[in-house]
Amino acid sequence: xxxxxxxxxxxxxxxxxxxxxxxxxxxxxxxxxxxxxxxxxxxxxxxxxxxxxxxxxxxxxxxxxxxxxxxxxxxxxxxxxxxxxxxxxxxxxxxxxxxxxxxxxxxxxxxxxxxxxxxxxxxxxxxxxxxxxxxxxxxxxxxxxxxxxxxxxxxxxxxxxxxxxxxxxxxxxxxxxxxxxxxxxxxxxxxxxxxxxxxxxxxxxxxxxxxxxxxxxxxxxxxxxxxxxxxxxxxxxxxxxxxxxxxxxxxxxxxxxxxxxx
Amino acid sequence: xxxxxxxxxxxxxxxxxxxxxxxxxxxxxxxxxxxxxxxxxxxxxxxxxxxxxxxxxxxxxxxxxxxxxxxxxxxxxxxxxxxxxxxxxxxxxxxxxxxxxxxxxxxxxxxxxxxxxxxxxxxxxxxxxxxxxxxxxxxxxxxxxxxxxxxxxxxxxxxxxxxxxxxxxxxxxxxxxxxxxxxxxxxxxxxxxxxxxxxxxxxxxxxxxxxxxxxxxxxxxxxxxxxxxxxxxxxxxxxxxxxxxxxxxxxxxxxxxxxxxxxxxxxxxxxxxxxxxxxxxxxxxxxxxxxxxxxxxxxxxxxxxxxxxxxxxxxxxxxxxxxxxxxxxxxxxxxxxxxx
Numbered sequence: 001x002x003x004x005x006x007x008x009x010x011x012x013x014x015x016x017x018x019x020x021x022x023x024x025x026x027x028x029x030x031x032x033x034x035x036x037x038x039x040x041x042x043x044x045x046x047x048x049x050x051x052x053x054x055x056x057x058x059x060x061x062x063x064x065x066x067x068x069x070x071x072x073x074x075x076x077x078x079x080x081x082x083x084x085x086x087x088x089x090x091x092x093x094x095x096x097x098x099x100x101x102x103x104x105x106x107x108x109x110x111x112x113x114x115x116x117x118x119x120x121x122x123x124x125x126x127x128x129x130x131x132x133x134x135x136x137x138x139x140x141x142x143x144x145x146x147x148x149x150x151x152x153x154x155x156x157x158x159x160x161x162x163x164x165x166x167x168x169x170x171x172x173x174x175x176x177x178x179x180x181x182x183x184x185x186x187x188x189x190x191x192x193x194x195x196x197x198x199x200x201x202x203x204x205x206x207x208x209x210x211x212x213x214x215x216x217x218x219x220x221x222x223x224x225x226x227x228x229x230x231x232x233x234x235x236x237x238x239x240x241x242x243x244x245x246x247x248x249x250x251x252x253x254x255x256x257x258x259x260x261x262x
Numbered sequence: 263x264x265x266x267x268x269x270x271x272x273x274x275x276x277x278x279x280x281x282x283x284x285x286x287x288x289x290x291x292x293x294x295x296x297x298x299x300x301x302x303x304x305x306x307x308x309x310x311x312x313x314x315x316x317x318x319x320x321x322x323x324x325x326x327x328x329x330x331x332x333x334x335x336x337x338x339x340x341x342x343x344x345x346x347x348x349x350x351x352x353x354x355x356x357x358x359x360x361x362x363x364x365x366x367x368x369x370x371x372x373x374x375x376x377x378x379x380x381x382x383x384x385x386x387x388x389x390x391x392x393x394x395x396x397x398x399x400x401x402x403x404x405x406x407x408x409x410x411x412x413x414x415x416x417x418x419x420x421x422x423x424x425x426x427x428x429x430x431x432x433x434x435x436x437x438x439x440x441x442x443x444x445x446x447x448x449x450x451x452x453x454x455x456x457x458x459x460x461x462x463x464x465x466x467x468x469x470x471x472x473x474x475x476x477x478x479x480x481x482x483x484x485x486x487x488x489x490x491x492x493x494x495x496x497x498x499x500x501x502x503x504x505x506x507x508x509x510x511x512x513x514x515x516x517x518x519x520x521x522x523x524x525x526x527x528x529x530x531x532x533x534x535x536x537x538x539x540x541x542x543x544x545x546x547x548x549x550x551x552x553x554x555x556x557x558x559x560x561x562x563x564x565x566x567x568x569x570x571x572x573x574x575x576x577x578x579x580x581x582x583x584x585x586x587x588x589x590x591x592x593x594x595x596x597x598x599x600x601x602x
Contacts, residue, residue, distance in 0.1 A: 006480075009472040013508055016465075020555055023573075026562070027353035027454050030461045031346060034468040041472035046340055048468070053342025054331050055467025057324035060288050062459040062559055063317075064416055066449060067291060068387055071426035073444025077364050078434040079373025080380045086373065115395050117415045118388045121564040127384050130568055150570050151579070157564035158552075158580030164560075165548040166587075169541065176513070180540035183517050187525060189536050199541035199598070206590045211583045 005042065012037025065122040072127045081131040088135030096136040096152075096219040100159050101212050103129055107163025108204060112170040119164075121157055130156045137219070142226040155218055159211065166207035169200035281403075283410040285325055287420035292322035298446040309355035310450060316345050316352070317457065346464060353454040363447070376433065383429035387422045394418025448567075455566035458558035466514045475514075478505055479522025491532045492596060498523045499592045502543055503550035510556025512547025519543070534599040542595045549591060552584030553577060 012033040019029030031052070038048035072080075088094060110118050119125075133156045137144055144152065169176045177196045184191055295318035302311035320342055330338040363369075373380065395418055398409040409417055427441050434440075449456065469475065479501070486497040501523055505515035524543060528534040551557045554577070561576050570576070 006473070007477055009469075009474045010477050012465075012469065012472070012474060013478075016508065016556070025354040025454065026458055026555065026558070027461050028350040030458070030465045031350035034465045037465075037468050037472045037474060043472070046336065049343030049347075050331070050336045050339035051343070051468050051471055052346050052464050053327060053339040053344075055464035056346050056460055057320060057327045057342055058467070059460050059463035060291075060321055060324045061284070061413065061416055062463060063291055063321065063456065064287060064419060065559075065563070066294065066445075066452075066456060067287065067420050067423035068426075069448040070294065070441040070445030071383055071387065071423055071430045073448050074427065074430040074434055074436050074440055075380055075384055077369070077372075077436065077440065077444050078376055078380060078430075079369035079371075080384060082366075082370050083373035083377065083380050087378070110392075115392060115415065117419055118391045118395065121560075121567050123387050123391075123419070125564060126567045150568075150575060153568040154565075154570055154575040154579040157568060157576045158583070160564075161552060161560045161576070161580060162583055165551060166545065169545055169548070176544050177541075179513055179516060180544060183520060184536055184540065187521070189529075191537050191540075195537040196541045199538045200545060202594055203542065203545045203587065203591055207583070207587055210586045210590070214583055 008040035009037045011040045065120060068122045072122070075127065080127055084128060084131035085135035085138075088132045089139060094136055095139065096133060096222065097212075097215045099132055099136045100156070100215045100219075103156075104159050104163045104208060104211060104215070107160060108167035108208060111164050111167030112204070116164050116168050119160065121160060125157055125160050129160065137222050140223045140226040144222075148222060148225060151218075152222065155215075159215070162207055162211050166200075166204045170197050170204055279406040280410045281406055281408050282417050282421060284413040284417050284420075287417060288321050288324060290420060290424070292318040294442070294445060295321065295449075297442045298449050301442065301446050302450070309352050313349060313352045313356055313454075314449070316348050320345050320349075346461065349457060350461070353457070356453040372434070379433050383426045383433055386426040386429055387419075390422035390425055391415060391418045394421060451569065452563070452566045455558065455562050458562055462510050462556055462558055466509050466511060469509065470514065475505070475518030476522070478508075479518055482519070482523055483527075488527055488531065491528075491600065494523070494527045494532060495596045495599070496592065498528060498539075498543060499546045499588070499595060502547040503553070503588065506547040506550030507554040507556065510551070510554055510558065512544055512551055515547045515550070516540075516544055519547075528599065532600065535602045538599045538602060539595070542591055542598070546588060546591045546595070549584045549588040552580045 015033040015036050016029060019033070020026065034052055035048055038051065043051070088099075107119055110116065117123075130153045133152050134144060134149060137148070137152050177193050177200075180196050181191050181193055295314045299311045299314035299318065302308075302314065323338070323342070327338045327342045330336075394409060395415040398414045398418055399407075399411060401408040430436070431438060431441060482497050482501045486493045488494065498519060501519045502512065502515050505519055506512045509515055520540065520543060524534075524539055528539055529536050551560060555562055555573065562573060564570075564576050565573055572578075
């Protein structure tokens, strides 16, 4: 009986896995999983409700990003995304891989200084990085199709995540390092924060190198998509050098071909 | 601006007066959500209105709930739990319909007219946050500290958003009501995805309190040959990834796996260096964060914000980086922890 009680709360994990696999709406899945876990551990309904309520309101900071929405909405209404994209197109040297690598480096360094809430998906990716990346990608001479546009946006969001995660652990004053130090100190092992933080550096560097390589490969794929697209619809070898206007007229059907091939 | 006295320091005699606290940011969120609920109510979008209203109440009442729990009164927390369940029930009805935006030609015309001036308010958000994070502690007016040292960066972010909104209205000559209307447009675009990070954090609390962590680390220990140092490193690393994928958070995985596997097997039995093990163990967990929809604020919220069609689009873009980095981390762990 006690052995069974020890394993029963894992039912909550099972609910999450099945719910996500069946693509149910995640919010009810997660709440049901919490209730199942609580009941399996022998807690009363009142205890479970209080546990869910307390855990929920303790994490209110996770909703702070919605405060960026009014300002960003007003700017988007006045064409911020269009302007960012147009402006990037005029900067000749700023290619897609360079843009993403510079952002990755800045994001990592800021996170290493503990400034990981300075940038983020709401603060910087939607209003600035994603339109910049779209503008930079369109320097190949053909506009992005819907699939490619989504890929560029998703890759921008991924770059933000990777920069944040693998810079944060080098910062000594709060977050991960203090959690590690606190855990060990509870178990009788005293460590200096700096000792822990320094060993995060090799991974931080590896993260930059690996993602930078993937950025270059991703940008190359986006560029060659356009070239093969042009080859199927018009004269060969004209992809990058042709006048943007002529490419735009060719683009719609060539993009469809490109999609069928992939 | 209200002045709220707060007690800090060990003696309790030193009274620090602070103007801006994170609590005010939560009230601001509640106000914004209530405004969005009101706009939805006028359009008879009942589910959306109810959803944002309940969330607004939880935002505004959060401190009261926590204070009551600290005083051993459980009713407010239970009511908050009922609120969370109501949100879960409303979530499937929050269809992520694209709300009408101003037409593209008008936006393009504005963009050409305003040009780089549009950047100002957008850049103000990270810039003001950065300034508060760096110098906020030194801003003292008389004996009043402008910023609460608790969660100062996030308080700075909230202040930055207010300043940026004022600047955006000024630059675009839009009416103040546009701030609410446009903010609400983006909020409804996000829909339930905005809520998921909090719900998952609540689940993490329940999992921790019901012993899910202990059960998982027992499972890991049952499956590995403990006298092989290599097997222990792999089990610890992959256990961190697995547990992070399930919880959506490496911070929740770390104490469980390190207490269950890292400390008894790697540090005590095989003599691993705790500093290196802790640091690389946490980073291995971060690789797991890149794989999981449970890390909603990093992997699902951007899908909604960037209006991507598939819930896993961001994970699809980043999992290869995560997988390569996982191999690097496991290698580093095996070669470093027994050597230093």
